[in-house]
Structure formats: C-alpha cells, structure tokens
Amino acid sequence: MGNQSPTRLHVVTGKGGTGKTTAAAALALHLASGGQRVLLIEVEGRQGIAQLFDVPQLPYEERKVALARGGGDVYALAIDPEDALYEYLDLYYRLGRAGKALRKVGVVEFATTVAPGVRDVLLTGKAYEATRRRHGQQYVYDAVVVDAPPTGRIGRFLNVNAEVAGLAKMGPIRRQADSIMGLLRSPRTAVHLVTLLEEMPVQETADAVDELRRLDIPVGAIVVNQTRHPALSHEQLQDAQQGRLDGGEVAAGLKAAGLSGHSGLLDALLREARAHAERVELETAQRALVQALDQPVVELPWLVDGVDLAGLYELSDRLGQAETEVPW
Amino acid sequence: MTDPTLDVDALLHDPGTTIIVCCGAGGVGKTTTAASLGVRAAQRGRRACVLTIDPARRLAQSLGLEELDNTPRPIDSVGRDGGALFAMMLDMKRTFDEIVQQHGDPARAAQILENPLYQSLSSSFAGTQEYMAMEKLGQLHREAIETGEWDLVIVDTPPSRSALDFLDAPDRLGSFLDGRFVRILLAPAKAGGKAYMKVFGGAFTLVTSSLNKVLGAQLLNDLQTLVAGLDSVFGGFRERAERTYALLQDPGTAFLVVAAPEPDALREASFFVERLQQDAMPLAGLVLNRVHTTEAADVSGARAEGAAEELDELDEHALTSALLRLHADTMRVRDRERHVLTRFTGAHPDVAVVSAPALPGDVHDVHGLEQMGAALAGSVAVLD
Structure with a gap:
C-alpha cells in the first residue's frame, strides 16, 4: 500500500x-x-x-x-506546541540552558499562545x-x-x-x-x-x-x-416528493404487517418518505458539484x-x- | 428524565438581554443559530445586530453581507414592531488597522501598517481573529449604548481550535504585556542592554542571543520594531478587552452552547459548559441542532424492521416494507441521539435545552431563518 x-x-x-x-x-x-x-x-x-x-x-x-x-x-x-518548540530548539540549536531562560522570561508562552x-x-x-x-x-x-x-x-x-x-x-x-x-x-x-x-x-x-x-x-x-443508498426506487422517490405515494397500498401493507392499530403511522411514514426524497434529491445535486471539482472522489457509507x-x-x-x- | 427547556422568546424579549454569544464546535450551526435568533428578535421589536465571524457564503448573501466593510448593515424588511436587523461580518485586518489608526499619530500608524510582520499578523496568522472578535464585540456594545441604533448584539464565536479561545484573549495579552519578554523586546538595542542586565541578570543576554540565533537579526529587529510601535496601542486594546470580558460576565449577556446530537459535538459542549461555569459566564442553555424527529415514535426501530421482514417474506407490499425500513433507520438515529443527549443532561442536569429539527436541506434565506427561530422558540423537550 x-x-x-x-x-x-x-x-x-x-x-x-x-x-x-x-x-x-x-x-x-x-x-x-x-x-x-x-x-x-x-x-x-x-x-x-x-x-x-x-x-x-x-x-x-x-x-x-x-x-x-x-x-x-x-x-x-x-x-x-510547547513541547514541539522545545524539541525544535534542541534539535536545531542545542540551546540547553537558554531554553529554560526563554521559558522563564515568557518567550515560550508568547510563541505558543500569545503570538498568532x-x-x-x-x-x-x-x-x-x-x-x-x-x-x-x-x-x-x-x-x-x-x-x-x-x-x-x-x-x-x-x-x-x-x-x-x-x-x-x-x-x-x-x-x-x-x-x-x-x-x-x-x-x-x-x-x-x-x-x-x-x-x-x-x-x-x-x-x-x-x-x-x-x-x-x-x-x-x-x-x-x-x-x-436511496431506500426507494426512482419513481417512488418522485412520487414521495410530490405527495403521490399510494397511501391505500401502504395502509394495506401496514395491515398485513399487523401495524394497522397505530394511528398516525401511515401519515408519519409518508412524511418520512417525503423528507428522504428531498434529501436524496439534494444529495444528487451536491454529488454533481463534487464531481465537477475534477478530483478523485471516494464515498464512505x-x-x-x-x-x-x-x-x-x-x-x-x-x-x-x-x-x-x-x-x- | 425531562431536561429543563429554555424559553428563547423570553430571553429575546427581555430588554435586559444585550449580548447573546453562540459558541460550539465547528459545523454545528452556530452562525445559523445566531442569525435565526437575530431574525426572531427583530420581528419581535428588538433592534438586533448579528456579528458573524466566518459565515457560509449563501447565508451571508441572504443577510446581504456580500462585501466585507466591517460595519453593520441594516437588513431591510425583517424588523417588525419597531424592531430591526443589522448584520456584519468581522474583517480582522480592518479591525486591527482601525485600532492602530485610532491610537498614536498618523506617521507612527503608517509605519506600523507598513511593517511586513504586522501585515502577516493582521491578515494571515491564525489567532488574530480571537483578539479582534473581542475588540469588535466591545465596539458594537458601546455603539449600542451611544447611538441606540441596536440594543442587542448576537455573536457567533471564531472557528478556532477551541471555540472559547477568545475568552482567553485579554489574559494572554495581559500576561505578555506584564511579562519580562516584552521589556526585553522593548530594550533599546543601542543601550547594549546594560541597564537591563541589572534587572534581568544574565538571562537578558542569554535570551537576546538565543533569539538572535533562532530568529536571525532581521526578523528579531522587525519584531522589536513592531512591538515598540504597537506599545501605545496594546494598553488601550487590553483595557477594552478586559472590559468586554467583564461585560460577558454581566447578567445582560447570555451564552448559548450550540451542538449537534453527536458524541463529539456534545463532548465539546460539555467542555464549553464547564469552562463558562468556571469563568462565571452566564450560560442560558444548550441549543441542540439538527435533531431527528418522527411522528411515529411509538413504533420502535426493531418493530418496524421486523414488520418489514414479515412483508418481505410474504413477498408483498414492497413499498410499505421500504417505508418501514426507512422508519427503522430514523428511529435508530433518534435513539442514538437521545442516548448521547441523556449522557449530556446527566452530567449537566441544570442546563436548559432547546432543539431544532434536522431539515433535508440547509438554511440559507430569511424565511428558513424564521422557521428555525420559530422551532427554537416552540421547542419541546427532546427527552420526555
């Protein structure tokens, strides 16, 4: 490697x-x-x-x-930074005792915290x-x-x-x-x-x-x-964004899964799908901008x-x- | 456990609130929070001035901050009921230049401004921003009292390695100005340091010769010239920084620690809370940004995941199964966020919390800022 x-x-x-x-x-x-x-x-x-x-x-x-x-x-x-400064002074200048003096009069503090x-x-x-x-x-x-x-x-x-x-x-x-x-x-x-x-x-x-x-x-x-990864297909994402997902079908699915007792679940799921679709759309647009930078791109999950x-x-x-x- | 909720509107309405400082780790939405509080305050009769240190470009544009001119600009059509919104972006070089120009005669000022070391210091070196943020905040507060143009200053903190570095600015400068090093730098070269030998003993020669060796004669000389030139400027600057520091401890100031519900950001938030308490700074609360919420919290992630699996086994209702998996992910994120927040509130049970929901996109217009402000004001407890 x-x-x-x-x-x-x-x-x-x-x-x-x-x-x-x-x-x-x-x-x-x-x-x-x-x-x-x-x-x-x-x-x-x-x-x-x-x-x-x-x-x-x-x-x-x-x-x-x-x-x-x-x-x-x-x-x-x-x-x-402070240790790095001492190390630098030692390595290149062998300052020894002077290093201590620099610290005593505040040069080290000046260099590492005061001076931008x-x-x-x-x-x-x-x-x-x-x-x-x-x-x-x-x-x-x-x-x-x-x-x-x-x-x-x-x-x-x-x-x-x-x-x-x-x-x-x-x-x-x-x-x-x-x-x-x-x-x-x-x-x-x-x-x-x-x-x-x-x-x-x-x-x-x-x-x-x-x-x-x-x-x-x-x-x-x-x-x-x-x-x-988008959780929905391209068509589903478009439908979700425009509020056109088939609510009846989802309700039937929830019933089949034994979740029909949860009132509000259907609406919540449709809203979550919509937010997800918006997010995917935004990511697609941003991905194009990243590609346009003309540098190698690697994606992490x-x-x-x-x-x-x-x-x-x-x-x-x-x-x-x-x-x-x-x-x- | 219920976290105490911060009443944002009460804070903004209180005429006693004159400064709000938004601090937190990078990337948690400090600037957006500051701007949204500014918009909300302006719409509720306050005259708010938002000082932002390093705003994202689109947010800056939405506030009309396309050019840096280092003075607050009014943002039309935001204020209501006598309120108004001003915004400015810190120009660190110009702020520094102005300090130099206001103290000392023009010839001396010109000399400083031309010093190459000064030019790097004022425009390129990390760390200057913290000093200048402190200076500008003090200035804006004084202007508030003198002109009445605004009555509330909202500031986000510099994106420094520790977001509270600016609190240390007066102390740091003070320790330098009171220290021996500055006197060595100011020792007139021609005196050969004789008088100084008496004061410092052998250390003086040792230090100057070491500095000479490391920096070289020219750089050391530039440094001495600059420090001598700034000598008259430092005193006043330090005094103002100390006054601003005291102002920050005043009950009229409210610190908001901004965080995202992630372990790193909340760890930093804990650190800020402790530091503010240690410095006796008035902490108003924690703003938890980008919190994932759901309206179906009663269906757990495991339950949703299990139901999706059942549907997959039936090989039916693929759409419902996909939506349930999406919900399961949302719940897992939500649970993880609540878990890290619980750790924070456990350690800091007295810190009031408000939250703003995660949105699919970024906030970059006044309307988005309004919505975020409303979310913060209407925030309910995250942990209930």
Whole structure:
C-alpha cells in the first residue's frame, strides 16, 4: 500500500462535523494495512484520535494505537506546541540552558499562545520532521496522516511557512520555512477534503480546492462521508416528493404487517418518505458539484449506529477498495 | 428524565438581554443559530445586530453581507414592531488597522501598517481573529449604548481550535504585556542592554542571543520594531478587552452552547459548559441542532424492521416494507441521539435545552431563518 504512490504526507481536512478525524483515522488504518508503519497526527488538542481508537489520552509521544489488517501499525501523536518548540530548539540549536531562560522570561508562552501564527509554524514543522525522519536508509514512517484544521482555516495553516519565508529574508528560520513549503508543494503531499453531500460543506470544499490550487499545494481526494443508498426506487422517490405515494397500498401493507392499530403511522411514514426524497434529491445535486471539482472522489457509507472501532475498519476497507480511483 | 427547556422568546424579549454569544464546535450551526435568533428578535421589536465571524457564503448573501466593510448593515424588511436587523461580518485586518489608526499619530500608524510582520499578523496568522472578535464585540456594545441604533448584539464565536479561545484573549495579552519578554523586546538595542542586565541578570543576554540565533537579526529587529510601535496601542486594546470580558460576565449577556446530537459535538459542549461555569459566564442553555424527529415514535426501530421482514417474506407490499425500513433507520438515529443527549443532561442536569429539527436541506434565506427561530422558540423537550 502506498508504495506505488509518491504521497508520504496526507493532510485531511473538512468542514466541522463532516467526519474529518474519522476519515483521517480510517486512511491511516488503510495505509498501514499489509505491514506498513503509519503515523497519525492530531494538531488541535481535541484528543479525537484517542476517543476514536478507544485508548487513553495521547501524550506528546508517538504511540501505537491500532493494528492494521494484514499486519502494520498505526502510531498516533497529539502535538503539543510547547513541547514541539522545545524539541525544535534542541534539535536545531542545542540551546540547553537558554531554553529554560526563554521559558522563564515568557518567550515560550508568547510563541505558543500569545503570538498568532507561531503555533501553526510549530505544528507544520513537526509534521514535516516526522515525514522526513529516517532510521539509516529507511523512512521511520511509510506515511504520515495529519488530522488538520477545518477547511475554513486549511489554507492559512498550510501556507503559514510561506508567510514566514516572506518575513525572514535569510537565516535558519527561512531555510526551515522553505524546506517545509518544498514538501507541502511537492507530489509527496496530498490534501484530502472530507465533505457531506450538503450545501455548506460542498461549498466550503470547493472554496478550499480553489484556495489550495492557488497556493500550489496538491489536492488529493474528495472523501464524501455518510452517503446513503436511496431506500426507494426512482419513481417512488418522485412520487414521495410530490405527495403521490399510494397511501391505500401502504395502509394495506401496514395491515398485513399487523401495524394497522397505530394511528398516525401511515401519515408519519409518508412524511418520512417525503423528507428522504428531498434529501436524496439534494444529495444528487451536491454529488454533481463534487464531481465537477475534477478530483478523485471516494464515498464512505453512512454508519447507522455511529462510528465505533469496527466501523472504522469498515471505512478503511472502503478506502482500500477505492484504490483504483484514488492512488493513496 | 425531562431536561429543563429554555424559553428563547423570553430571553429575546427581555430588554435586559444585550449580548447573546453562540459558541460550539465547528459545523454545528452556530452562525445559523445566531442569525435565526437575530431574525426572531427583530420581528419581535428588538433592534438586533448579528456579528458573524466566518459565515457560509449563501447565508451571508441572504443577510446581504456580500462585501466585507466591517460595519453593520441594516437588513431591510425583517424588523417588525419597531424592531430591526443589522448584520456584519468581522474583517480582522480592518479591525486591527482601525485600532492602530485610532491610537498614536498618523506617521507612527503608517509605519506600523507598513511593517511586513504586522501585515502577516493582521491578515494571515491564525489567532488574530480571537483578539479582534473581542475588540469588535466591545465596539458594537458601546455603539449600542451611544447611538441606540441596536440594543442587542448576537455573536457567533471564531472557528478556532477551541471555540472559547477568545475568552482567553485579554489574559494572554495581559500576561505578555506584564511579562519580562516584552521589556526585553522593548530594550533599546543601542543601550547594549546594560541597564537591563541589572534587572534581568544574565538571562537578558542569554535570551537576546538565543533569539538572535533562532530568529536571525532581521526578523528579531522587525519584531522589536513592531512591538515598540504597537506599545501605545496594546494598553488601550487590553483595557477594552478586559472590559468586554467583564461585560460577558454581566447578567445582560447570555451564552448559548450550540451542538449537534453527536458524541463529539456534545463532548465539546460539555467542555464549553464547564469552562463558562468556571469563568462565571452566564450560560442560558444548550441549543441542540439538527435533531431527528418522527411522528411515529411509538413504533420502535426493531418493530418496524421486523414488520418489514414479515412483508418481505410474504413477498408483498414492497413499498410499505421500504417505508418501514426507512422508519427503522430514523428511529435508530433518534435513539442514538437521545442516548448521547441523556449522557449530556446527566452530567449537566441544570442546563436548559432547546432543539431544532434536522431539515433535508440547509438554511440559507430569511424565511428558513424564521422557521428555525420559530422551532427554537416552540421547542419541546427532546427527552420526555
């Protein structure tokens, strides 16, 4: 898996509520299947990954959270900006005692909570480091998946290093910022967008695709989450929407099923059918808009009972089946 | 168990209510909720101003917010009984620019505005929005008192990693301004830090040399220039942010935590509720959006599923069977939603709840907002 694809850094974004964390976790499971080692990174401090995999809260440490099908490990990391800053200072500057002094006078707090922008620099920097980390000749991780900020902020988040490069004319910060942008703008990176077949998420997805293309950051797949099969035939859907379903026939059916005693059931069912038909019509229109974005599209099924661990594996299998359309 | 129900109309009618803050996780409908409350308030005699941070395009269009001009615009033909609706979208850069222009002389202001670091800070960096949302909210409230143009400000919170980040804005800025780092940044470079050595001891040299090493001389210099330039601006900004923070604790403010009936969104909602209580912020209640309802709740999912199977075995009434399966799905979703809500109300039994039903499509016109407002006002208990 992933071997034939040049992509090593998968950034997963989506409007809030579309299932971005779920999709990122399912993608990590899929990429790890068959013996690969994948790191799943959380940047927003929500501990959503720990909840999904049903493990204790993640510290700032790469921890194995799941075993993929056919062998393969998913590691997870919740990046803490403060720790990432210390690590960065140690790694590149060997600051030692000065690091403590920086903390004491408030530089660390300034950088990680007060000053806008710096946080994103640290978070993207850490993802960059993990993606490129090697042990001897080998990459430590075959792929890195980032559960990134939502679509409304994704351009700002991924492009922060270009801003920094514009500010620092030379020196180590400039070099670091240029290297990160180099990775983010290369075919080794893909930004996947998760959406629902609803107007606002699809609109935001389209906006984000435009923005990323403008920024020269490669867009990967559009993951359409929570898709449903229509429960009714095309004709039935049309009838339902126009209130023309055969009430007499449904009533006879309810009688045959021993449900005729429930007053109001017939009307309720017809109304539910109508809402369903409206929903299907809306989804069909939104699906066409998603297709028009001209990116590979993969659909994930709606899980009636919500996403638990078993559901997560189901979704990861589905991402695997899409491999012919989406070379992850 | 019955959750206490929030009386939305009473809240909107009460002239004492001057600020409503809608907060919650991303994608739960904060902006739509804020806008629908604005419409309802305006139709019931209030003069409401909706400040939205990052609205979806069609909703913005429906409110006439096609251009960002950072001032509230009246939305015609919504208000009734002397009510009116205004709406604006936060322009973070313009808000920041205005703060700079209003404090300090024009030459100095121009210098700041041209600083490349300032330009990134005011337009591109995440985190600035929280500070500016606080500033704008305070401004709109002051204007309400001064001009009487509106008497109720409804705001949705920035889509930040934690939707209550803006509450921390005054504190964060304060800790920076009171801290030692700002004095190091403001230390005149030419003094060689001698005077500062006395105050900070060896830390001063250590810190400046480390900063030099990491940031480089040019970036450090830009940062020092910017902080020195903004020095006069910070004080006033901080003072206003602290006043706005205090205003948020005032009984005239009502916080509404918005959530969808999903585990993630309600977990965040719990977190907001606790945080608001901890900060002594007046929490009015929980708005539960997109709740799946049915008029045939007495026929359980299992029952409907079983009946559908029976019909399939008879190989008759395929339409009825399909409708029953649809109902079974609706019931399963409904049951799951009620289950997660029960967990929330169990942990927060005193928090009043209102709900709005899941609609097949999005809300993106005044009529849709009216309907949502009516649903919130006429909401019955979800758990009964």
